[in-house]
Amino acid sequence: MFKFAFIIAILATPVLAEEDDLSLYGDLNREELTMDRILEDMSRGETSMTGCAAGYFMTKGGNHDSARLTFETCADAGYSAAMSWMAYMEDNGFGGDGYIDPEAAAEWNRQAAEAGDPVGMFNHGIDLMRGWGVEQDSEAGKTFVDQAASQGVEIAQRLRGADYDLNEITPDADNWKFSPLF
Numbered sequence: 001m002f003k004f005a006f007i008i009a010i011l012a013t014p015v016l017a018e019e020d021d022l023s024l025y026g027d028l029n030r031e032e033l034t035m036d037r038i039l040e041d042m043s044r045g046e047t048s049m050t051g052c053a054a055g056y057f058m059t060k061g062g063n064h065d066s067a068r069l070t071f072e073t074c075a076d077a078g079y080s081a082a083m084s085w086m087a088y089m090e091d092n093g094f095g096g097d098g099y100i101d102p103e104a105a106a107e108w109n110r111q112a113a114e115a116g117d118p119v120g121m122f123n124h125g126i127d128l129m130r131g132w133g134v135e136q137d138s139e140a141g142k143t144f145v146d147q148a149a150s151q152g153v154e155i156a157q158r159l160r161g162a163d164y165d166l167n168e169i170t171p172d173a174d175n176w177k178f179s180p181l182f
Contacts, residue, residue, distance in 0.1 A: 035058065043069070068089055083111045083117065112124070121144045121148040
């Protein structure tokens with residue numbers, strides 16, 4: 001009986017000719033735990049915590065276009081930390097067209113804050129206090145900074161302890177960036 005079932009199984013197995021399209025059978029022996037695999041997954045819209053975290057290594061390694069793809073895909077999937085990283089990308093002109101975009105950065109920070117991300121709350125608060133990419137609203141900004149501080153964000157606690165003096169957290173070398181343009 002066993003021999004008969006084995007012969008039927010062999011006969012039922014399709015024989016692949018050289019011209020057969022193997023992609024019909026899915027990915028065989030896919031790479032795992034590589035940046036190429038993460039980027040392949042991101043291009044398909046497939047996210048994971050480790051894939052989203054890999055964007056950090058991409059941008060710190062200077063691969064900003066790949067980091068942007070990763071962070072944007074993850075942010076669109078609801079990863080609030082990726083929203084903060086998208087703000088970082090926009091604040092520094094990394095990836096994309098290479099231009100600093102304060103409005104886009106502020107929008108990503110707002111989304112992260114609304115998603116409950118404490119770093120997003122801090123960044124959104126700072127944007128509001130400075131008027132960076134949004135209309136300036138110091139009181140609303142302080143509220144967001146306070147929320148971040150109450151969730152343990154140390155730099156928010158430091159800023160609150162300095163009576164919200166932005167010079168406490170902004171190096172002198174960066175003051176030019178946040179100065180009003182008119």
